[in-house]
Amino acid sequence: MKMTTPIVAAMVFGASMALTATFSGPAQAGEPVELAAMTEMAKPLTDQAGDPATGKKVFSNRKLGNCLACHSLQAMKEQPFHGEVAPPLDGVASRYSIAELRLRVVNPKAINPETQMPAYFRKDGLHRVMDKFKDKTILTAQQVEDLVAYLGTLKEE
């Protein structure tokens, strides 16, 4: 299946509560359910190509991506305390295309509305944001591109 259309029908076998919980009808195990979702975002947010070295900093900085809050990554062993509540990101670029990774960072809720992962480039639809962060995205467009470029280097060895 080509993955360029925003609407995809995915087969969900009731294996994941996170996904089935979003449908109104009771999803029976083994029954395919229609899932309207985006899977990728091909167009970069800026004209300037992402810089993986800067993206690496965006990834680990606690005030920026703070990705290690939830994910672990062997390539960043030198950083203390990796999170364990989300899938490890080792080799993530071998599992996802750049376009898929971009959407994961920009708005993972387009893929899984129930996810705990924050949308890093979204400012609408949020509740009671502190004044200092109001109407701002967590990352700037260029930071997203830098980060995505860094994620693109995380290939399986």
Place this chain on the structure above:
Amino acid sequence: MGNTSSKLILAGCLALTACFAGKAFAADKNWGQYQVEDRRSGYTFAAPETRAMQDDNFQNPGMLWAEIGEELWEKTEGEAGKACASCHNGPETMKGVAVSYPKYVAEKKNLENLEQRINRCRTENMKAKPWKYESKELLGMTVFVRNQSLGMPINVKVDGDYAPFFEKGKAFYEQRRGQLDLACKHCHEDFEGGQLRANILSQGQGNGFPVYRLKWSGVGSLHRRFRGCNKQVRSKPYGYGSDEYLALELYVMWRGRGLPVETPAVRN
């Protein structure tokens, strides 16, 4: 089609595996009174050194606040010329009081937590000024009064007059908020037992409050913790003693029903 769907399923499953792994690990141990069915006190997620500090009254720094409360119990203040002890006799009369807070107060048509009950005694019965939220006096007295119920099971009401407040608290707990768009339940239910950077996530129970927190180098109220958890997701916190936090307090105490009063608990 396989490609897309399997990735979606994988992502969801991995997220779940992460949660379940944490829970399975935790269930190995017999936590005695600190666990009731699947409800576990923050004690069971704390480091052994932190637990040891809580277990020993001489080492527990929170007991200094209990001492502040003990002194104030006898202290006459206000125009009525009374102390707590004038009406309540010895502190042992406070045994069992803490377990049912926050309580519904008909005249207020609202909930009232123990801090506010203490202050109502001051203003109405002692004709004294109320203590400020997070002052050493109000924290001290709250710790002292709750400590009289040490080990007794939390038992708040949630039906009748309490029902609308319970529903409001539950809705608060489940509402995504802040720039990080996370609800209480995402961290304290979905991620329970998981490692969030340097923290092990507990169920976010309220039974040990006010707690001595190493990070605060002092004692703080449950509402201070709520404010911290709100700010952590970059959400505007509510005020101490606000209606929102009173309802949330009721829901959080209900989540921990049956867990023992641990005040002053020691936490990271």
